[in-house]
Amino acid sequence: MYAITRPLHITVSLFFYIVAYVMGGQSVVLALMSGGAWIGLVYFCCHEFYAGYVRARLNTDMQDIPGYYLSNPDNCFWVAEAEMNGRPQILGMVAVEGKNDPGSDGKKYGEVYRMIVSSSCRRAGLGKRLANTAEDFCRERGFSKIELSTSSTQKAAVALYFKLGFKLILVHTRSENLQWIVWMTRATILTMEKNI
Ligand SMILES: CC(C)(COP(=O)(O)OP(=O)(O)OC[C@H]1O[C@@H](n2cnc3c(N)ncnc32)[C@H](O)[C@@H]1OP(=O)(O)O)[C@@H](O)C(=O)NCCC(=O)NCCS
Known part of the structure; x- marks a missing residue:
């Protein structure tokens, strides 16, 4: 939520919504998919940031x-x-x-x-x-x-x-x-x- 509500990510996802809507012949579905893809990428990165850390620790000190x-x-x-x-x-x-x-x-x-x-x-x-x-x-x-x-x-x-x-x-x-x-x-x- 922190990442997705940063001004940069709000701007980029709005950009994708609008561009996909205009270029895609005013398709709401395409607009939602395009902006949603950016939000999905942000979510993936946040998940990887924390889950990657946990994975690494479970394979090192927390393993023994x-x-x-x-x-x-x-x-x-x-x-x-x-x-x-x-x-x-x-x-x-x-x-x-x-x-x-x-x-x-x-x-x-x-x-x-x-x-x-x-x-x-x-x-x-x-x-x-x-x-x-x-x-x-x-x-x-x-x-x-x-x-x-x-x-x-x-x-x-x-x-x-x-x-x-x-x-x-x-x-x-x-x-x-x-x-x-x-x-x-x-x-x-x-x-x-x-x-x-
Ligand atoms: C950080 C964490 C360990 C704190 O544990 P906790 O048992 O809730 O902390 P305490 O009850 O001892 O709080 C002591 C003080 O810390 C501060 N504090 C704790 N949680 C807070 C919160 N959510 N918001 C603001 N201040 C907070 C307060 O000053 C608090 O004193 P107060 O309750 O008298 O106001 C716990 O929130 C946690 O496990 N978070 C997730 C894991 C994490 O982030 N770990 C740190 C990795 S570096």
Whole structure:
């Protein structure tokens, strides 16, 4: 919805509707198909932007959580669980990977990944608790700072990180996806950090 309601995409889809209508002998069907095709392409790019990221993660760290996160003392992975209707349910997760910080005399920093809270229990403080847990771990490991990346469309995450004292340090569009796909989403990638 964010991408489709950007002025650029509204203009391009209107252009396609009008041109197809005029060139196609005032055919409403052709006009709808033409403008719809652009909207479909925008939808495909947005889907690919996020689904491609999930696919890539499922083939890397998320494929072997114990091996990737739990076998290295500088990494960790937390899962928030609660009993709901008598059954244990996973409500959220977050991970930290310790990395070498080239700018701070051999000190390390923690990069936060995989922060998510189940949609059924958002705005109840769990995201904040998970982020604080990750921050406490980074402090215990003696890391100089915490870093993370999110996208401009993840408004809740951006609001959460600002509330927790993170600062925006970089806005860019580099990702594992093809550049034109990222461009079509009209999203940017935000890198944020917090000194600890
Ligand atoms: C981001 C996310 C983890 C937040 O989890 P949460 O449990 O809902 O967050 P909390 O209840 O702890 O919120 C803490 C603060 O963050 C901010 N915040 C959280 N959700 C917000 C929203 N939808 N809109 C505005 N601010 C929001 C608020 O300042 C909130 O404090 P408040 O409730 O006292 O106003 C959750 O929305 C989520 O899983 N989103 C989808 C996945 C995602 O984007 N992950 C981040 C990847 S980098």
